[in-house]
Amino acid sequence: MPHRTRPLTALLVFLGVNVALVSTITPVYDFVCFHPYWERRRESRCKEWEPANEKNADTG
Template sequence: MPHRTRPLTGLLLFTGINAVLVQTITPVYDFVCFLPYWERRRERIRMEREAVAASSNSTTSAQEATRASAG
């Protein structure tokens, strides 16, 4: 005898599980996205970019000063 399917029960179970997941996604998203780790990482990357920009600017200005004194 084949197994009897219950489509309404399956649909209700599927809908219920999705409702629970939708309710719990916001706190999980907030926890993951607003961890202090990400803020520290953004700050470190910003400092590295500023250091690279400052070193390239000082190198460029030193080269321009050398050209100006030579020429």
């Protein structure tokens, strides 16, 4: 065998990487979901749909 297996070290490294990833999920999620781009997009889509909704209300 060219090297020794170190299961405890591998376990600690694995857990450390998982803790680092889990601790960064919330800030990344908040940044992506609450980015101002989505608010602007929602407003622009509402403005696009308003004329179509008014047409449908008049004909219905």
